[in-house]
Amino acid sequence: MTRRLLLGYLSLAVLILLSLGIPLGYVYSRAEREQIISSAEDEAESVSAFASLSITAGRERRELPHRARHCAERIHGRVVIVGGDGKLLATSHALSATESRNLASRPEIAAALRGRDAIDVRTSTIGGVRYLSVAAPVVHGDVLQGAVRLTVPTDAVESRVHRIWLLLAVGGLAVLTAIAAVGLVFARWTSRPILELERFAHRLADGQFTTPAPVTSGPQEVRSLAATFNQTAARLEHLLASQRAFAAEASHQLKTPLAALRLRLDNLEAEMTGHARDSLNAAMTETDRLARMVEGLLAMARMEESAVTREPVDLDQVCAERLLTWTPLFERHGAHLALLGDPVGHALAVPGAMEQILDNLLSNALRATPLGSTVTIVLRCTAPDRRHLPGRPAWIQLHVIDEGPGMTADQRRRAFDRFWRAPDAPKGGTGLGLSLVQRLAHASGGEATLARAPGGGLDAAIRLRPAPRASEGRPAQGRPSRIGLPRRVRSDRSTPEAAPPSARSPV
Incomplete structure (x- = not known):
């Protein structure tokens, strides 16, 4: 019973922890991802505004490479700025010739060069590292001047997300351990009087009930049950004692008169003739039947009086x-x-x-x-x-x-x-x-x-x-x-x- 109670407590605790911990972990993970996307979008808008001013003033070749490197260092990522024709204007890192020619074909840059107002956010894997790519158009008035693409590695965010999941798991195990310790104490306190009552019930079933079951420990309901059990056992013992006394007394009080009656009928047999003898034989038969019935009833009474x-x-x-x-x-x-x-x-x-x-x-x-x-x-x-x-x-x-x-x-x-x-x-x-x-x-x-x-x-x-x-x-x-x-x-x-x-x- 103790194991079943403890298992019930732990099952309920696991259900509550899963109901709270899993949503909390998902909320935290989503908040971390939304935060890095928001930061990348802000940086992309800042670089786009700076690029628009530089291109308008004709200083893009001198100012944009420095701005791209500075932004890349701050976000620990990469920055690429292209003109309206898709040609490279500035980059924070060296690009191969193929990459330089294919910049305009990149989905996020192509979307930005089409003049989309919304910032395009994509996730890609480069060299085994996952990157978050954010592209924004460079616009001056109604004129599309180019596009800005930022790529930010997401390993730091994923590391923080994994760490929070680990903390939630460790915290859940600690809570389960505490609940198991408290639940074990409570389960033993609850089940000990019930097990003791079960032991006394088995002793009563075997006819060995001598002392009442304790009624001083356990929950109030168990103490009340033990008190009721003791009253029932005492009444049962009284009834069994009465039945034993009845069987003992009836065995003498019923068998002795029947034996005397049978003996008197036997003594009358020699003096009876004709129809009287037939009546006497019938009376002797019924007397024997009554004696057998008494024997059968007493035998069953002795069978039922105790184990x-x-x-x-x-x-x-x-x-x-x-x-x-x-x-x-x-x-x-x-x-x-x-x-x-x-x-x-x-x-x-x-x-x-x-x-x-x-x-x-x-x-x-x-x-x-x-x-x-x-x-x-x-x-x-x-x-x-x-x-x-x-x-x-x-x-x-x-x-x-x-x-x-x-x-x-x-x-x-x-x-x-x-x-x-x-x-x-x-x-x-x-x-x-x-x-x-x-x-x-x-x-x-x-x-x-x-x-x-x-x-x-x-x-x-x-x-x-x-x-x-x-x-x-x-x-x-x-x-x-x-x-x-x-x-x-x-x-x-x-x-x-x-x-x-x-x-x-x-x-």
């Missing part, structure tokens, strides 16, 4: 374990579960997120898949990423593909909304499963998408960033189907019955 840290997760191992856990339930419902693809290694994800994502997606697929069909878990890697992890894939993709009825494009767009369920969705869902999947994917730095499967059904895809190689402490273990089963499955995994089932639309 979470992403860690390397072995996707091969996670998929293999979830395959072992869910396969018996799929077989019980007359469906098949398969795991395909090549080992993908570790991906960055929130701890425990991939297990919840897979449980929700597999529960969705199980509800929608027809008898005898197959749900496939596919792992694959995209092309290597040269920016983030050179030599590593840009994304690791996890697909759960079923052979059910699928969704329309409009239903896929709304599938991640909370509590939304498709009109033809199987009963028992809560409308929270896919919403939780999406939030877990975003918290892990990836994304969740739904697409139509090639053979019909739905393709639920999760994209995650690969973890750096240094974080892969051990090689990925094999998995069933094309890759062998892992040697051991952790015993603390939730069973399919305990996993939150999700409907084809969000559960």
Whole structure:
């Protein structure tokens, strides 16, 4: 920010200096040129008047050469006086025979011999030196007696013009240097509190806000912004604390009565017969659905209460374990579960997120898949990423593909909304499963998408960033189907019955 402010100050200063310096230089250059032309014209008129008197008195041969030399010395140039017939009368310097014969053909002398009233001014280069030529007619009354030509070198004027341009450039650089020094101080004074506020904003985004941002330095607007930021941060911290307290209290206050209600309904099952048993089963189903909804809401509340840290997760191992856990339930419902693809290694994800994502997606697929069909878990890697992890894939993709009825494009767009369920969705869902999947994917730095499967059904895809190689402490273990089963499955995994089932639309 400091560089941008300083660049803005210097750009404005350069624009002002150019707007003032260039016109000033041109005005000075024009004034110098007009001054030398005016001086030459005055000298030409003076010599012309003197020549007219000398020619009238018949003393031109005696007086004019002396006058020409004297004038040439004063103007540091050359003076030539010709008669009315174009013949040389006097000169301040020696002329060759050719020059003497061609004097009348010179444009400025020819114009003066034609009796022009205005003084003719021309610029020419002689011997590599630029000269200003001024010619004036010699007139006595109405009689044209001859012409006078003065040639004045312009190198002195050009030297003065170059010097003034150099002075303007040096002065402009000095002004820019001063503006840069003052602007740097002002830019740092302005940007330092903003950068400090940005640092505190990043800390707040990471959940590490402990001290308020300073509000004692910088412009008044920045101090007011810092004060507003501190108020917002304090209010946000209070809201997060309230949400954490609600999640902790609701977890106990809601789950305990539901568990007690479920237990009482189980105790009544043995005493119920006929239609009463059907009503009891419906009540137990709704109780389980309510319990799953509470779990989903609490899970999303815990996700939103603070930022979470992403860690390397072995996707091969996670998929293999979830395959072992869910396969018996799929077989019980007359469906098949398969795991395909090549080992993908570790991906960055929130701890425990991939297990919840897979449980929700597999529960969705199980509800929608027809008898005898197959749900496939596919792992694959995209092309290597040269920016983030050179030599590593840009994304690791996890697909759960079923052979059910699928969704329309409009239903896929709304599938991640909370509590939304498709009109033809199987009963028992809560409308929270896919919403939780999406939030877990975003918290892990990836994304969740739904697409139509090639053979019909739905393709639920999760994209995650690969973890750096240094974080892969051990090689990925094999998995069933094309890759062998892992040697051991952790015993603390939730069973399919305990996993939150999700409907084809969000559960």
